[in-house]
Amino acid sequence: MVYTDATVPENGIIWRVKGQLELRCYPESTDAIKKSISQTFETLRSQMKSESLVFTVCDSSVVIWPNKDVYSPHGEVSSNTLCEELQRWIKCFHYLFVYSLCVIFVCVGLCEHTYMYLCVCACMYVNVCMHACTFMCVCMFVVINLCLMKEVSRPGPLPVPTLTRTLQSGHALLTTLPMDCVIRSTAHQPIGVACNHLLDALTSQLSEMEKAALQNMKGTTLLVPEPYHFLLPEPRGLVTIVYPAGVPDSQLESHRKELHGRFDLPEDRPYFRKPNAFRFPDQVHKDGYLRNPHQVLTHPSLDNGKLYLVQGVYSYHHYMQDRMEDNGWGCAYRSLQTVCSWFQQQGYAERPVPSHREIQQALVDMGDKQASFVGSRQWIGSIEVAAVLDQLLGITSKIMFVSQGCELASKGRELANHFLTEGTPVMIGGGVLAHTILGVAWSETTGQIRYLILDPHYTGAEDLQVISDKGWCGWKGPDFWDQTAYYNLCLPQRPRIF
Amino acid sequence: MGRGYMVEEAVERYLSSLCSSSPLTGLLLGQSSAQRDFVVMATRTPQREACPLTPSPRDTLDMEWINEHARQVSRMLPGGLSVLGVFYISDAEAKDTLITLRQLVFAVQKSISRDLLWLSGDDDISERVTLHVNSTTRKTFCRTFDVRDPKSTAKPADWRYQSGVCGSWPMVWSCVEVEIPVSLPPRGARPGDLETSLQEGLKLWAQQIERGTFLLDGRKISEDTELTGPTVCPGEQVSQVGASGGRVVLRGAVHTRAYLHGNKPTARLAEKALKRDLLSTVALRLNMVLEELMETQERDRLSLPTRVMCPLRGLGVGVCDYRFSDEGPLEVLDRLKEILDLEVRQEDLDHTQEEEAVTVETQPAPNEGVQRSELQAAVVPPLKPQGRSYIGAAMATVMALLAAAASLLYLDD
Numbered sequence: 056m057v058y059t060d061a062t063v064p065e066n067g068i069i070w071r072v073k074g075q076l077e078l079r080c081y082p083e084s085t086d087a088i089k090k091s092i093s094q095t096f097e098t099l100r101s102q103m104k105s106e107s108l109v110f111t112v113c114d115s116s117v118v119i120w121p122n123k124d125v126y127s128p129h130g131e132v133s134s135n136t137l138c139e140e141l142q143r144w145i146k147c148f149h150y151l152f153v154y155s156l157c158v159i160f161v162c163v164g165l166c167e168h169t170y171m172y173l174c175v176c177a178c179m180y181v182n183v184c185m186h187a188c189t190f191m192c193v194c195m196f197v198v199i200n201l202c203l204m205k206e207v208s209r210p211g212p213l214p215v216p217t218l219t220r221t222l223q224s225g226h227a228l229l230t231t232l233p234m235d236c237v238i239r240s241t242a243h244q245p246i247g248v249a250c251n252h253l254l255d256a257l258t259s260q261l262s263e264m265e266k267a268a269l270q271n272m273k274g275t276t277l278l279v280p281e282p283y284h285f286l287l288p289e290p291r292g293l294v295t296i297v298y299p300a301g302v303p304d305s306q307l308e309s310h311r312k313e314l315h316g317r318f319d320l321p322e323d324r325p326y327f328r329k330p331n332a333f334r335f336p337d338q339v340h341k342d343g344y345l346r347n348p349h350q351v352l353t354h355p356s357l358d359n360g361k362l363y364l365v366q367g368v369y370s371y372h373h374y375m376q377d378r379m380e381d382n383g384w385g386c387a388y389r390s391l392q393t394v395c396s397w398f399q400q401q402g403y404a405e406r407p408v409p410s411h412r413e414i415q416q417a418l419v420d421m422g423d424k425q426a427s428f429v430g431s432r433q434w435i436g437s438i439e440v441a442a443v444l445d446q447l448l449g450i451t452s453k454i455m456f457v458s459q460g461c462e463l464a465s466k467g468r469e470l471a472n473h474f475l476t477e478g479t480p481v482m483i484g485g486g487v488l489a490h491t492i493l494g495v496a497w498s499e500t501t502g503q504i505r506y507l508i509l510d511p512h513y514t515g516a517e518d519l520q521v522i523s524d525k526g527w528c529g530w531k532g533p534d535f536w537d538q539t540a541y542y543n544l545c546l547p548q549r550p551r552i553f
Numbered sequence: 554m555g556r557g558y559m560v561e562e563a564v565e566r567y568l569s570s571l572c573s574s575s576p577l578t579g580l581l582l583g584q585s586s587a588q589r590d591f592v593v594m595a596t597r598t599p600q601r602e603a604c605p606l607t608p609s610p611r612d613t614l615d616m617e618w619i620n621e622h623a624r625q626v627s628r629m630l631p632g633g634l635s636v637l638g639v640f641y642i643s644d645a646e647a648k649d650t651l652i653t654l655r656q657l658v659f660a661v662q663k664s665i666s667r668d669l670l671w672l673s674g675d676d677d678i679s680e681r682v683t684l685h686v687n688s689t690t691r692k693t694f695c696r697t698f699d700v701r702d703p704k705s706t707a708k709p710a711d712w713r714y715q716s717g718v719c720g721s722w723p724m725v726w727s728c729v730e731v732e733i734p735v736s737l738p739p740r741g742a743r744p745g746d747l748e749t750s751l752q753e754g755l756k757l758w759a760q761q762i763e764r765g766t767f768l769l770d771g772r773k774i775s776e777d778t779e780l781t782g783p784t785v786c787p788g789e790q791v792s793q794v795g796a797s798g799g800r801v802v803l804r805g806a807v808h809t810r811a812y813l814h815g816n817k818p819t820a821r822l823a824e825k826a827l828k829r830d831l832l833s834t835v836a837l838r839l840n841m842v843l844e845e846l847m848e849t850q851e852r853d854r855l856s857l858p859t860r861v862m863c864p865l866r867g868l869g870v871g872v873c874d875y876r877f878s879d880e881g882p883l884e885v886l887d888r889l890k891e892i893l894d895l896e897v898r899q900e901d902l903d904h905t906q907e908e909e910a911v912t913v914e915t916q917p918a919p920n921e922g923v924q925r926s927e928l929q930a931a932v933v934p935p936l937k938p939q940g941r942s943y944i945g946a947a948m949a950t951v952m953a954l955l956a957a958a959a960s961l962l963y964l965d966d
Contacts, residue, residue: 216804216910276793
């Protein structure tokens, strides 16, 4: 069994530069718009060579003029400074471990000035036969954030400003381009080299933005091109794709098809949908839900056993959230919400996680329940969960039935296969309780099994410490189940789309 | 315990000398800090030409004139210096003049803040001082009012004369490139549109400046300077190509300067003072030419007046004025005398910080040429700008070590 631990076989640094570039052009006529925009982009590209272009390193006092080979603080930082030395100037380190397609954050306070966000990085993501443990290796990346700026102070004296007026009917277009480039470097590279790569990345991002802007222009309306970063299986790593703003994923299918082809990726799972975009450590989820609480747990070790876990990111939904007092009756609804959150965050569904009311309404709309069901406190089971997934998200599910709880111990192979091929959370209902199964640890030889359970009956706050310590998300044995009750499991199937 | 005002000795002599021309109003100039305030200069309200010589105190204080004078004075003050309050010299009893003083100080403050391109922040001192000098006894009566609170009452303040108040004040300066392109609405629109468009363009530029990173001596001093991270501007998703009636571009460079008080000035203060000076100097110069721009449709190029710096002997701080290209140094000296009541010698004026604008070349004739060059020039977008500042006389770091050597200037280009 492979544990997640902090040994680091390889160091890498991710440089991310963000900034706003003004796009301003004055086409003479509506026919000349595209030509005018192209010319403007050409000017912007040439600005990337300007001596007044500046990178400021966030959370530090380091300022770089990459085209002038000037560094501040003068004398202490130069183009030959190694990337790893630059880290010493930064007050707050962002370490990044990435586990398959999801990113989790655990705050480990190392010293008062350093915050480490630990995640597990799967360097190799094996496609269908994912033996997550066998090929997992831990990689640590430091993220250095930079701001793109322009220096406006000059050695004077210089001519005083003149006001130049051109009165001529024409057109004007003014917008800002949200530049966002990422490059990777090793710790031992000099920062001068990294800066040059960043400039190249900025220049090529401008070209991609130009392409996206022109392709998606409708008459006089320009859709602002936006960069998205996606983490692809190694050795690709992070790639940046430019999408036009405001266009939903459903309309970008041909673009994604071309991308899957270009990067040699299978077309049965999404890599380039907007929700798949990589989350950097400083991008905190603002909705308040915990993501993947199971990743702080120590996973069990069984003789000849393997781990089969949910793939990707889900949110923990439980009792009493969203000011909904469903204590005692809403457990299956919460489990369903967790499942929905998984589909939404992997990019399979655009609609947000449904509320209790919306779930009930969906069942009424399908004819499964009477109208009075909406607003009631009635329980639902796995069958209803499967039905709602189909109705609201277009997801089909397999239902597994065990007539007695003790039979669940023999379902190791099925569950392992489910997590390998589908990787979706499983909703299990039986007796009077509903839970979510996030994975199993199973030994093919001994038949030993453990279940990773996410319990929707928790009524407290989003406190990761409490949730993991008290077992609200935790590993359970076969005796967790009511041995005589019957259980239905809803195994949602991952759509084979991209 | 009220505020404490440290006042330059020369101000005492000046106010004394004015007593013979009482009643008189005037302004007190200097800088406020959290702990104390420094008054470096005073200047009397000049006589309005058509006015009678001895107006009686309450009835005929020419508020409009006083306000106008205050605005003009404000324009001649580099960063860090501002109008701290008003003085009133008369032979009345001090307590009888409180209402007048209150009226004065509020009016002056209102008049000055109308022109500002920035909003005063929470850390800005809002107390202003009012000083009454009895012209017979020379006794001073000092009170402060909080000009942010319309109901504020007079608070006692400490008024103390001292020599060399601003003797060792550090100065920060920079030469900053300004580029403000403004798109004009289509022809046939209302005449006020030019001004509105320019004001909007100025505001956007001011926001960029305020978000910019400030370097002192080529270094970013992290502790007190507010770091501007990638600001998330509520991004627009869709942009329209709109009809435009032309455009106006303001392009060139300005000299900005600010003086910082000598009582542990911080990098934050330097940044704030210099940025505000930058915004003011561009905005008020633009206003100075705006009228001409609106009237004459033929003129396609107008240059802004140049800034002339005027360090004041023996004081350690300076003032400034703006000179149009058709004016000479004598006009500057006249204005310094009239508005600030200063006798300055021609050799004290510093014309070297800014250059005259480049003379207009031949009108570009072919349309293609015009469009392309205008396009090139107009499209160079200002990103979030920075100002690099050099400290002239002394070095101000977060801990405000005051070093006298000029060799601390950082020259890297």
